[in-house]
Amino acid sequence: MIRRSLTTSTALALLMASATSMAHGQQITLMVGDTGSGGTLFEEMSKSFEAENPGVDVVIEEVSYQTIVESLPVQLEAGEGPDIAIITDLGGLSRFYQDITPYVDAAYFEQEWGQTLQWLRGGIAGSTAINGMPTTLTVNGAYVNLTLFEQAGVPVPQEGATWKEWAEATRQVAEATGTEFAMEMDRSGHRFASLAISHGAQMVDEAGKPVVDDGLKAAIEQFVEWHQDGTMPMDLWGAVGGATHRELFSDFLNANVVLYFGGSWTLAQMDSEVGDLFDWAVMPAPCGPSSCTVMPGGGAMTVFSHTDNPELAGKLIAHFAKPENLDYYISNEVELPSAASQIANGVDYPSASQRTSEALATFINQIPKMDPAAFRFQGWRYQRAMMNALTTRISQVLNSELTVDEALVRIEEDVNLAIQAAGG
Amino acid sequence: MSVRTQFASSAAVILALPARLIEPFMSGVQKLVGIKRMPWVFLAPNLTAVVLFALLPVFINIFYSVSGSDRLYPWDRPLVGGANYQTLFDCGNYFDPSTCSRDLFWRALGNTMVFVPIQVVCMIVVALLTALCLNRDIRGRGFFRGIFFFPVMLSPVVVALTWQWILQRNGALNGLISYVGLTPVNWLVFPNTAFFWSVFITVWAHMGFYTIILLAGLQAIPRDVYEAARMDSATPTRVFFKITLPLLKPVLLVVFILAVIRSVQTFDELYVLTGGGPGSATMLMVQYIYEVGFASQPRNFGLAAAASLLLGLALLIFTGIQMRISRGGNND
Numbered sequence: 001m002i003r004r005s006l007t008t009s010t011a012l013a014l015l016m017a018s019a020t021s022m023a024h025g026q027q028i029t030l031m032v033g034d035t036g037s038g039g040t041l042f043e044e045m046s047k048s049f050e051a052e053n054p055g056v057d058v059v060i061e062e063v064s065y066q067t068i069v070e071s072l073p074v075q076l077e078a079g080e081g082p083d084i085a086i087i088t089d090l091g092g093l094s095r096f097y098q099d100i101t102p103y104v105d106a107a108y109f110e111q112e113w114g115q116t117l118q119w120l121r122g123g124i125a126g127s128t129a130i131n132g133m134p135t136t137l138t139v140n141g142a143y144v145n146l147t148l149f150e151q152a153g154v155p156v157p158q159e160g161a162t163w164k165e166w167a168e169a170t171r172q173v174a175e176a177t178g179t180e181f182a183m184e185m186d187r188s189g190h191r192f193a194s195l196a197i198s199h200g201a202q203m204v205d206e207a208g209k210p211v212v213d214d215g216l217k218a219a220i221e222q223f224v225e226w227h228q229d230g231t232m233p234m235d236l237w238g239a240v241g242g243a244t245h246r247e248l249f250s251d252f253l254n255a256n257v258v259l260y261f262g263g264s265w266t267l268a269q270m271d272s273e274v275g276d277l278f279d280w281a282v283m284p285a286p287c288g289p290s291s292c293t294v295m296p297g298g299g300a301m302t303v304f305s306h307t308d309n310p311e312l313a314g315k316l317i318a319h320f321a322k323p324e325n326l327d328y329y330i331s332n333e334v335e336l337p338s339a340a341s342q343i344a345n346g347v348d349y350p351s352a353s354q355r356t357s358e359a360l361a362t363f364i365n366q367i368p369k370m371d372p373a374a375f376r377f378q379g380w381r382y383q384r385a386m387m388n389a390l391t392t393r394i395s396q397v398l399n400s401e402l403t404v405d406e407a408l409v410r411i412e413e414d415v416n417l418a419i420q421a422a423g424g
Numbered sequence: 425m426s427v428r429t430q431f432a433s434s435a436a437v438i439l440a441l442p443a444r445l446i447e448p449f450m451s452g453v454q455k456l457v458g459i460k461r462m463p464w465v466f467l468a469p470n471l472t473a474v475v476l477f478a479l480l481p482v483f484i485n486i487f488y489s490v491s492g493s494d495r496l497y498p499w500d501r502p503l504v505g506g507a508n509y510q511t512l513f514d515c516g517n518y519f520d521p522s523t524c525s526r527d528l529f530w531r532a533l534g535n536t537m538v539f540v541p542i543q544v545v546c547m548i549v550v551a552l553l554t555a556l557c558l559n560r561d562i563r564g565r566g567f568f569r570g571i572f573f574f575p576v577m578l579s580p581v582v583v584a585l586t587w588q589w590i591l592q593r594n595g596a597l598n599g600l601i602s603y604v605g606l607t608p609v610n611w612l613v614f615p616n617t618a619f620f621w622s623v624f625i626t627v628w629a630h631m632g633f634y635t636i637i638l639l640a641g642l643q644a645i646p647r648d649v650y651e652a653a654r655m656d657s658a659t660p661t662r663v664f665f666k667i668t669l670p671l672l673k674p675v676l677l678v679v680f681i682l683a684v685i686r687s688v689q690t691f692d693e694l695y696v697l698t699g700g701g702p703g704s705a706t707m708l709m710v711q712y713i714y715e716v717g718f719a720s721q722p723r724n725f726g727l728a729a730a731a732s733l734l735l736g737l738a739l740l741i742f743t744g745i746q747m748r749i750s751r752g753g754n755n756d
Binding site: 070073074077078089092180233234235238239240241242243244246254256382384385388392395396398399400401402406410413417418419420421422423 | 492493494495496497511522525527528531592593594610612613615618695698699700701702703704705706707711715718719720721722723724726727
């Protein structure tokens with residue numbers, strides 16, 4: 001009797017232990033950048049998923065944005081890293097993605113993110129793979145200090161104003177108010193692409209080859225001229241080298257510059273740090289000779305092919321893609337939505353100020369006006385190679401190491417070498 | 425038997441225990457390989473570590489430098505022969521980087537060749553002067569030793585960010601300059617000033633380490649030699665050049681070798697401070713390798729490996745020259 005009971009208890013214990021280990025074995029890791037409050041929000045939303053799927057453990061890894069950009073790709077190369085991550089180099093990392101079509105409502109994904117899903121397909125013609133969920137859309141654009149305009153008595157250029165008109169107006173304001181600089185732009189190939197595409201640059205052709213054209217040349221020449229005549233400071237593009245990304249948004253926060261060309265992701269910072277200290281607004285895209293466009297951007301939550309649990313990872317993304325979760329995330333993160341229905345219906349931002357809400361509306365209004373070249377460039381697999389080449393070579397021009405023509409040749413060579421290195 | 429003897433004998437028994445435990449095993453090994461090969465058995469653990477962590481990476485690096493694609497796994501990388509080296513050496517005129525296919529490689533190489541000698545000389549001179557001051561019987565000597573060593577303990581990123589805060593357009597230094605009525609200078613915008621500050625900051629950040637080594641060297645010089653010199657009425661300059669410097673020579677050589685290695689490795693402070701700019705004025709070889717291999721997308725591991733091997737080769741030649749000089753010095 002004792003023997004039989006011992007056998008039974010042992011068998012039960014083994015069964016329970018194996019069930020527990022199975023339950024605990026299903027762990028999904030999600031890596032998110034530390035910009036914004038994404039990590040906390042996804043952690044909250046994961047709780048309902050864990051409740052629906054007993055035994056599943058969703059682990060949120062919050063890391064620096066630099067880790068996402070530089071370390072994650074190396075981890076993926078080695079077949080390591082998280083199961084899911086929110087990344088921004090959508091085309092560049094495309095060969096690591098897992099197609100999650102079987103685990104999500106493909107029609108719903110196509111309806112909500114038809115255009116941005118294309119960016120995740122790495123330029124594969126005819127692909128219908130769903131490689132993830134675009135989380136937020138970002139738009140770059142111009143922040144303007146309206147108080148300085150008012151003090152200078154200079155009328156604020158309205159929608160349709162050209163880059164040249166903005167430069168002229170901000171120079172007048174800077175001169176009249178003793179502000180250090182008229183305009184500044186993040187040291188980022190992405191930000192510069194707005195100026196270039198509005199000057200007619202194509203950046204990449206339909207076949208996925210880099211395009212170095214007269215539009216790009218005109219934009220670089222204009223940009224160099226603004227640095228030489230003091231419209232823009234040398235601190236960002238001139239003082240820094242290589243592919244280093246640099247922002248100096250603190251100059252705008254401290255009213256040291258009249259116009260700052262940055263991005264929608266700094267809205268929350270504007271709201272909390274400037275508040276009502278001065279009057280500011282986000283302006284519609286400045287125009288070039290070709291178009292009035294800014295660049296789209298944003299993040300996407302992707303599943304990586306090395307994951308042991310593709311089905312579970314796909315289901316987790318499907319969970320985050322539910323309308324109620326999307327709304328919760330966007331409204332708390334104070335970011336631009338990427339889903340078509342949210343763009344069409346609008347999103348409430350209960351924590352945002354009136355000024356921030358207006359700025360968000362201006363950013364959202366730019367989305368339909370973007371040049372097709374901007375969308376094509378954003379989804380190009382070698383976009384980062386081109387952006388790195390732009391920052392490196394333009395800085396060399398500003399420091400008289402290269403002429404504009406030499407820089408254009410170098411940009412094309414750099415990108416072609418990168419494509420060649422990738423076996424493209 | 426005294427307590428001390430008893431303790432010593434017990435300790436000897438305990439210490440000998442591991443040897444006794446492995447004795448049968450080692451005897452077996454000795455029978456197997458023979459007594460002449462036994463030194464290799466004892467060397468085996470260290471040799472394994474050297475092969476795994478030093479030699480193997482070098483061979484992997486050589487393989488990467490002769491293979492292409494942005495893939496990490498060796499079996500995904502097709503052999504391309506000397507294509508990566510050819511790309512690096514594709515130059516119209518080696519003294520004019522703008523004629524080279526990979527102009528930034530040559531600019532970085534040129535910058536490194538200028539940066540290293542200047543930085544090393546400044547480092548040794550400043551560290552030696554500081555060590556000489558700290559070797560004197562001054563008040564608060566311990567405090568000053570701590571102060572000079574403090575930057576060594578800081579993370580390079582913290583060093584770079586602190587100096588960026590000091591040197592930027594609206595930074596602390598320009599605030600001070602404006603306060604005394606002078607015109608502020610945008611220090612990091614001009615290639616020459618940016619280069620100057622690159623040398624200055626790296627010397628500031630690391631000199632404490634070399635100061636401590638030199639200070640130890642100075643304190644090892646016997647006092648009676650100085651007393652004899654004083655009795656002979658030798659001037660301080662003469663004492664320095666005829667006594668201090670010659671007796672400090674072995675320590676200075678160690679400091680020199682360490683400073684050169686550290687200087688060639690310079691990356692983090694400058695990457696955060698200037699990103700290699702303005703233009704490419706402060707881009708050094710390690711940053712070039714990092715940018716090509718890791719910061720770029722797609723990553724060109726082959727080109728980065730080729731550049732790093734060339735740098736390694738240059739360091740090897742340099743070390744050989746140093747060893748030859750040091751041997752010559754020791755024979756004097």
